[in-house]
Amino acid sequence: MVAIWLFVSFALIVEMFGIGAYVQNMNAGLSIMTWQPVSGVIPPLTHAAWERMFALYKTIPQYKDLNRGMDLAGFKAIFWPEWIHRMWGRLLGFDFGVPLAWFLWTGRIERRLRPWLVTLFVLGGVQGLIGWWMVASGFQPGLTEVSVFRLSVHYCFATLLAIAVFATALTVLKPAEARLPPAEAARYAGARRMAMGSIVLISIAIVAGTFLSGTHAYTIDNTFPLMQGRWVPPDYAALHPFWTNFFLNKAATQFNHRLLGTVAAVGVLAAVVAAIRADLPARARDAFLVMGALLIVQYILGVTTLVSKILDIGIVHQLNAVLLLAAAVWAWFELRGRPA
Numbered sequence: 001m002v003a004i005w006l007f008v009s010f011a012l013i014v015e016m017f018g019i020g021a022y023v024q025n026m027n028a029g030l031s032i033m034t035w036q037p038v039s040g041v042i043p044p045l046t047h048a049a050w051e052r053m054f055a056l057y058k059t060i061p062q063y064k065d066l067n068r069g070m071d072l073a074g075f076k077a078i079f080w081p082e083w084i085h086r087m088w089g090r091l092l093g094f095d096f097g098v099p100l101a102w103f104l105w106t107g108r109i110e111r112r113l114r115p116w117l118v119t120l121f122v123l124g125g126v127q128g129l130i131g132w133w134m135v136a137s138g139f140q141p142g143l144t145e146v147s148v149f150r151l152s153v154h155y156c157f158a159t160l161l162a163i164a165v166f167a168t169a170l171t172v173l174k175p176a177e178a179r180l181p182p183a184e185a186a187r188y189a190g191a192r193r194m195a196m197g198s199i200v201l202i203s204i205a206i207v208a209g210t211f212l213s214g215t216h217a218y219t220i221d222n223t224f225p226l227m228q229g230r231w232v233p234p235d236y237a238a239l240h241p242f243w244t245n246f247f248l249n250k251a252a253t254q255f256n257h258r259l260l261g262t263v264a265a266v267g268v269l270a271a272v273v274a275a276i277r278a279d280l281p282a283r284a285r286d287a288f289l290v291m292g293a294l295l296i297v298q299y300i301l302g303v304t305t306l307v308s309k310i311l312d313i314g315i316v317h318q319l320n321a322v323l324l325l326a327a328a329v330w331a332w333f334e335l336r337g338r339p340a
Contacts, residue, residue: 001103002109003169003172005103006166006168007169009096010165010166010169012092012095013092013158013161014322015319016085016088016089017155017162017318017319017322018316018318018319019081019084020085020155021314021315022081022315023082024151024214025314026078026081027062027066027145028081029134029135029138030060030082030139030145030146031075031082032079032083033053033057033139035132035135037090037128040086041087050075050076051072053075053079054072060138060139061144062138062143062144062145065144089127089128093121093124093128096120096124097121100118113168120161120164123161124161127158127161130153131154134146134147134151145214146214148210148215148247148248151213151214152207152210152214155210156207159203159206159322159325162322162326163322163325163326166329166330170329170333174333176338176339177338179336179338180281181338185335185337188278188281188335191284191288191335194271194274195288195328195331196332197267197271198264198267198268198328198331199329201264201267201268202264202268202325205257205261205321206321208257209261209318211246211247211253212256212257213314213318214253215247215248215250216250217250217253217257218254218305218314219250219309220250221233222306222307223307224303232255235249235251236251237249237252238251239252254306264295265299268295268324269295271291272289272295280335284334287331288331290330291331294323294324294327295324
């Protein structure tokens with residue numbers, strides 16, 4: 001029951017990535033100007049309430065510089081995705097907190113896992129605070145979107161939280177005493193290292209992807225594999241100082257994500273081939289095969305999003321990235337040995 005609860009929580013977090021990506025693509029994240037964890041559950045119910053909420057939005061640069069002239073219907077179109085995003089966060093807190101309290105009360109959770117699960121619940125609240133910290137950056141003078149850096153922190157923290165929940169579920173299903181015997185684990189040490197290498201490569205590509213998304217770099221250079229007819233775009237170093245190109249230059253963030261995604265793809269496929277040749281235990285082999293399949297899907301989704309400019313495909317690309325990372329963690333986990 002505990003493992004099922006954790007896997008369901010992981011699935012809900014993954015869905016949250018899709019909602020968040022939709023909000024980002026719609027530029028809807030700044031539509032709600034207040035942070036009300038309790039009363040914010042209730043949306044505006046009267047015309048006067050809608051007008052008050054809209055009047056707040058009209059005070060920020062995004063409205064003045066990008067959406068001046070927007071009517072109330074247009075505001076509602078960006079309000080509802082952000083409201084759903086915030087409500088989904090509350091749902092996650094409810095889904096995790098209520099069963100956690102019940103499992104603790106009934107003694108269904110191992111003593112060693114109790115502090116960790118409480119910590120995960122607290123970190124979920126921290127993620128909500130990070131989300132507001134990110135949104136608040138978009139209210140500053142001269143800005144029409146949230147800070148790219150804060151967006152990256154928000155996304156990366158959510159990814160860590162999702163993987164932590166997933167790994168905890170695996171731990172519940174397969175505790176230490178059920179892991180591989182030490183001698184067998186040593187035999188598969190190479191495959192385990194390749195799984196860890198895959199985790200690192202995928203994580204780096206994900207971080208690079210947050211800056212591509214934050215700068216909306218998918219709107220330019222919609223060809224593959226070349227960019228503006230070259231392997232490296234001519235405007236890669238257009239910003240000064242140079243280091244800012246890695247985070248704020250659309251051409252550079254897109255190129256970096258392409259490059260790191262390709263490196264990750266090669267590394268993951270190499271790990272899958274090595275795993276097949278190593279004659280791994282059935283569950284570990286399945287984990288590597290799932291990782292390989294998700295990798296192929298991920299690469300296809302990324303290229304398709306770029307050349308088609310269909311943002312809904314990009315949303316699936318972001319969702320699948322978390323699943324791919326989870327598969328790599330699963331592969332690594334299946335090859336862990338019992339403690340000495």
